Amino acid sequence: MKLKKEIILASSSPRRQEILDLAGIAHRVCPAETEWAPVDLPPAQRVLALAHSKAQAVASQQPDALILGADTMVVLDDTALGKPPTPEAAVEMLLLLQGRTHRVMTGVSVIRTNADAKIVKQDGFTDVAEVRFFPMTREEAVSYVQTGEPLDKAGAYAIQGLGMRFVRGIQGDFYTVMGLPGGRLIRYLQKFAPDLWE
Numbered sequence: 766m767k768l769k770k771e772i773i774l775a776s777s778s779p780r781r782q783e784i785l786d787l788a789g790i791a792h793r794v795c796p797a798e799t800e801w802a803p804v805d806l807p808p809a810q811r812v813l814a815l816a817h818s819k820a821q822a823v824a825s826q827q828p829d830a831l832i833l834g835a836d837t838m839v840v841l842d843d844t845a846l847g848k849p850p851t852p853e854a855a856v857e858m859l860l861l862l863q864g865r866t867h868r869v870m871t872g873v874s875v876i877r878t879n880a881d882a883k884i885v886k887q888d889g890f891t892d893v894a895e896v897r898f899f900p901m902t903r904e905e906a907v908s909y910v911q912t913g914e915p916l917d918k919a920g921a922y923a924i925q926g927l928g929m930r931f932v933r934g935i936q937g938d939f940y941t942v943m944g945l946p947g948g949r950l951i952r953y954l955q956k957f958a959p960d961l962w963e
Contacts (some may be wrong), residue, residue: 766962768954775823775834780925780944788947790954797822797834808845812838813872813891820874820887828882831958834874834889837944839920841867849921855910856903858921863931864900867920868893869942873950875957888957892946894937896924901931 771791774781785792799822802814813836820834839846841861849855874889915921915928922928924935924942938946955962 766955768961769963770831770958770961773823773827773830773832775819775832778835778944781835784940784943784945784947788951790951792833795823795827800836808838808840808843808868809870809872809891809893811845812836812870813874813889816872816874816889817887820876820889821884824876824878824884825882827878829880830876830878830882831954831961832876832878833950834876835871835945837869837871837919837941839867839869841865846920848917848919849915852910852916855915855921856906859901859906859909859915859931860903862898862920862922863906864898866895866897868895869920869937871941871944871946873945873953875954877958886957890949890953892938892941892949894935894939894941896935896942897933898931899933905931 768790774792774794775797777796797819800815800818802811815836816834820832824832846858849858870891870893872891876884877886879885912927914923914926940947
């Protein structure tokens with residue numbers, strides 16, 4: 766089956782674009798300029814709310830469209846770890862994760878608009894994977910941070926990049942950790958908009 770309509774991706778993430786390419790889903794990028802969710806929501810709800818807000822921010826400019834918003838969050842215990850504000854913060858974040866298991870949550874929001882760019886349907890889901898890290902030394906963390914790779918990544922690592930050196934194992938979808946659960950997304954879209962598939 767093939768999606769007949771291109772998706773509007775409300776994100777500039779190269780990783781999400783790569784996953785959509787791998788999934789065979791035609792898309793164009795229209796990044797959301799704003800995102801918001803209540804800070805007191807549990808992580809699984811907050812990451813979905815952020816994905817919804819991204820999709821909604823773009824929907825009003827896109828008539829007769831299918832819009833995809835997504836957000837990814839790293840959660841240790843019940844604390845969400847965002848993108849590190851400084852290299853020093855990235856090192857400390859990695860040391861929190863070392864030798865432990867954390868969860869990576871990706872919220873996915875899909876919106877369908879009519880010819881007047883009004884939302885006629887919106888739904889979504891949160892996918893969760895568990896990642897276990899090997900123990901690491903401060904020197905290893907500093908060396909990795911010096912590559913620059915973790916500075917714009919939630920949790921201060923990229924599983925598809927040099928950060929793989931710390932990953933002992935994954936339970937769940939690798940692509941959820943990367944930023945978009947492609948296999949689940951395809952099946953979700955088939956149910957969300959069955960008339961758009963051929």
